Amino acid sequence: MSTTGWRDRLEAQMPPDLAEEIDIFETQLELRQDGRVDERVFAETRLRRGVYGQRYDNGQRHDGIEQRTLTFPAGDLTKGPETLWDAPGMLRIKVPWGGLTPIQLDVMAELAEEYSDHILHITTRQDVQLHYVHIEDMPTVMRRLAAVGMTTREACGNGVRNLTACPLSGVCRTEAFDVTPHSEALFRFLLGHPDCQDFGRKFKIAFSGCADEACGLVMMHDLGAIARTDMVDGEPVHSFDVYVGGGLGTTPHQAKLLADRVPLGELLPITQAVARVFARLGEKLNRNRARIKFLVAGTGIEEFQRLVREEREILPYDERWTAHLEDGLAPEVPSRSLDGVGEEDGTDAAFVTWRDTNAYLQRQDGYAVVTVPLPLGDISSHQSRLLADIARRFVGDTIRTTVEQNIVFRWVRLEDLRDLYAALGEIGMADAVAETIVDVTSCPGTDTCKLGISASRGLAGELREQLGAKQTELDEAVRGLRIKVSGCFNSCGQHHVADIGFFGNSRKSAGRVVPHFQVVLGGQWQHNGGSYGLAVGAIPSKRIPEVVDRITDRFVAEREPGETFLDWTGRTGRKGLAAIIADLKAIPSYEEEPGLFSDWGNPREFSIGDIGIGECAGEVISSTDLELSFAESIAFEAQVALEDGDVAKADERAYRAMITAARAIVRTELPDVPEDDDVIVGEFDTRFVETNRFRDRFAHSKFARPLLERHASGEAAANEEAARSLVEEAQLFIDAAHAFQIREAGATSATQ
């Protein structure tokens, strides 16, 4: 079977830590199938590996006339609360700072064909998503990704999500310095970091190379770093201004300055200190108030700064904080030099239009960055492979994804622009729409998201088509505007920072539900998403193209010389803007205009019955529960090894399972316990065994003894019998750890 086949074939190519992670996940999957892992724990386990649910996975779907039950082969088995096992789901692949290589594109294309729907989807945070993947295929997909250095770890769940950064880092004309190596170092440092396992909510980080442009969108992130260069004694000194507590959603917040001029070597520890404060003090029960923005708003920024400083002072030193600086921050280099290059000539009009829209001159003379626009962030497997070839030919490994759901090539020689244009044209990817009003951004919405209310992708596609058809006639000031669409108030489409934004909602009329979009105007893209737009009224979905026309026409008509859209919306005011579209709110009867009662791209009569339980992230499961659950997976592997007659492996896995469980218990008191068996066992012994806290009322310290003895002797089980008893003892030890945790929790709540 190809599941084990791929595992064996790729073993040598996967980083060992990722390989082990995936093995554990696969075992968890088997345990869940046997009903041996609770569905809530399993849901958080999978979410922390980027494995999301998708719409209709509760087995219910409204077919336009009635609610229908989908009968999946695996019946009632679930992979989370109200999430059926066999319902296909989504996998989010992390793309830190958007960096991709051609080989990674190739592999994702293969995966999209073999396990998904032939589409790679670029998200609004530079990630790649595969949709409609079966849960049982996930481990193989993860292994094939790991073999090319990609991970899905913590792409979802209550942890550190993908880290985003300007796609122009390193080549931008206005940046202070290249943030890429710092982004990469922070990403690696935080991935799976123990201090980031106990968050009440997700945590998003962004980097920007400068304060004025938009690319990094730092101001809407939980934590953001903006590069700066100051001249000190005639020498340039690099540092970061670090912001905290930004976010979108129903209660958008602009981030606050946590610390300015943070030296490069302090960036990792200060972030770690923020993570620890958030893990300790952030809200855990009410998920609607659990993002760090609420904590910062609650304490006030000064108190939050003090807490972080205090935490920073007591952080145990970690050499990774500065290791990347010592490596020397080698800049990215072009794959082809400029030798013998002259300027390309621009005579063909289509080429010139494309060049003016899609190409950006790099800081480095003779090179440009080229945007490859992807409609709705989608690219097919076949196109991906051809695009990877084009990248190999022109730019090598320097591909990046963007938060506008496109791909950019960096280091294109100006002389090559024309050939690149032709090559992209051959695969249908040379539309001259980059960063224009035609290039609409959208979240997944009702296409695949369980929380979607309106069809954000349907609307985005429609706007793209309508605006694309009249692109050349559009006023210059309108051409450069940005439209972003979210399917609901959660704002995954980042509509707050668009000139024209929409988010889905619904209204009732004469007993029927009508899909709507709330219109949000005048968000600021510049200054890292420097201010959010104003909601000016909810309009039936089908009339949104009319809204765009009216707003842009009015802007063109009333615009003063040099006035930006943002300024115009400010001058017109919420009332004035609302008046422009007010008459579009009226809902006629169904008989008069039945089209209004269905959504874009979806002819089924509109219903909100398909909305499911969202998987923003799973429920808050304590890191102790998760770690004990991993320990169980390892113990299970030990059993399997025993059945296979592999005594040495059974012994090793059983011992590792006990160490993992012991570490989980020690971490409840000593969060920084290192991955060192001697320290773990020592701490476990003095804190829990000698103090009799781990003691069972009936079995006394019996359960702890096998661990202590196996560790002290350092000797592996000599034969199958010895291994068998260690495997059994490991399971008992884990059960005892669970019991201990319940006892302690009871004791804590009794004293509160």
Next chain:
Amino acid sequence: MNPQRIAVKLYLEEPAALDPEELVPVFHRFIREDLVTGVPIDVARYGHVSDGPGIMIIGSLKDHALDLGGGRAGLSTTLKRGADGTVASRVHELVQDVARLSVDLQADPDLGSRARVGTGEILITILDRYEAPNDDATLLKIDPAIREVITALSEAGGAGAVTVERVGESRDPFAVRVLVDQPRPLIQWAEGVEAASV
């Protein structure tokens, strides 16, 4: 060889006559009326992606699509999970699926006979690079199964002389093109497909 993911595609005779988006309401109706197999879930729209999967009925076990892959519109059914029986019986089942889909679309009143499907060319793809890399060794392994299906179809009065050729590059999924020199009209062919036993 035990490939799980196999797709069978027939081509539209006059692709330009049909806007892929027209299939969206039709496919929603097909789901509602239980016209397709494989636990259908929803319709996915990828008409905006050139050379992409087109308009799909996504299911738990099978997908059905107006597929734009290879730059040529056609109708396809993909088996994704729950495969049993021999490779030949899997391929045969998919040919039956795509034949039914074609007949239904060709007769659909909303499409006014514009979805005309040819039977002279069948593309069979195995979407499993582990079991079936795109090379001659796979072709040797799969060829008997394909011949078995084709023979059964011609015995049932469906085909004619056939050629089977491997298509695509080694990095593409394994695919063979089956060309029939005397194609029959879809309805007759579909009846033969239905009657054939593999």
